[in-house]
Amino acid sequence: MDRIPISKQGFEKISQELTDLKAQRPAIIQAIKEAREEGDLSENAGYDAARERQGMLEARITYINSRMPLFDVLDLDSLSSDRAIFGSTVEVEDIDTEEVKTFTLLGPDDADHKNGSISVLSPMGQALIGKEEGDEIIVDAPRGRIEYEILSVKFLGSDGLKIK
Structure with missing residues (x-):
């Protein structure tokens, strides 16, 4: 598999999540042990819930371990370009509706559309990569093909990043 781009902040967040998940293991094992001691496992909801x-938990740990x-890992503070690349913040205008949107291009593991970032692997991200101010792009979306004009490409660095 290819390399997966991720910001330093995103990597730190997912590393912390892995640490937190591993720390939960003993409590879950204890809950399973206590539920098992209650007797008949075929009708033991506590046991079933703890096993689930x-x-x-183990599936998420395995998933993160497979991606690590x-x-x-890219330092957003060291990136710059006049073209849209990982880490850039791109302002676009929908040519039909004149609606302006701003996106920060990140990797799939630290992108969060609620905070204004999208994955470089998303349809919009793929359309933006390599483009510069003034270029037009077409994105296939659920509502159909949308044409955008790129208004600006900036690099805000880690200060402009909203990773929770």
């Missing part, structure tokens, strides 16, 4: 929680070696 353990399964979800693939991450290409």
